[in-house]
Amino acid sequence: MLIYRIFIIRADDIEPEHVKMLPLLIQPIAENAIIHGLELQTAGGFLELKAQKHDEELVITVKDNGCGIEESRLKALNENLANSEGDIPTESIGVVNINRRIKLNYGEEYGVKVESE
Numbered sequence: 747m748l749i750y751r752i753f754i755i756r757a758d759d760i761e762p763e764h765v766k767m768l769p770l771l772i773q774p775i776a777e778n779a780i781i782h783g784l785e786l787q788t789a790g791g792f793l794e795l796k797a798q799k800h801d802e803e804l805v806i807t808v809k810d811n812g813c814g815i816e817e818s819r820l821k822a823l824n825e826n827l828a829n830s831e832g833d834i835p836t837e838s839i840g841v842v843n844i845n846r847r848i849k850l851n852y853g854e855e856y857g858v859k860v861e862s863e
Contacts (some may be wrong), residue, residue, distance in 0.1 A: 757798040783812025
């Protein structure tokens with residue numbers, strides 16, 4: 747059985763009623779964190795969703811204490827995210843699609859960045 751805690755943190759300077767965001771941006775990323783990051787943990791897992799402002803931009807962070815991503819896969823994933831054109835690898839279709847939706851709606855300077863420790 748998977749046991750984990752979910753923390754949702756919102757900075758005090760964010761007024762949710764004034765934030766316009768595309769639907770279903772966070773859910774698939776949080777789901778990936780649970781399935782791929784926390785799947786092997788039997789206890790003590792956590793998932794943190796954090797929204798904060800940097801200048802006038804909204805930054806949403808999804809963080810877990812799961813197993814992480816091996817360096818070569820992380821590099822390939824971030825290369826796929828940087829290249830908004832071309833074929834989408836099937837193993838990262840969800841996050842690549844989210845990244846493309848962000849870029850199409852908010853501009854090329856925005857998108858998804860994946861980090862692992």
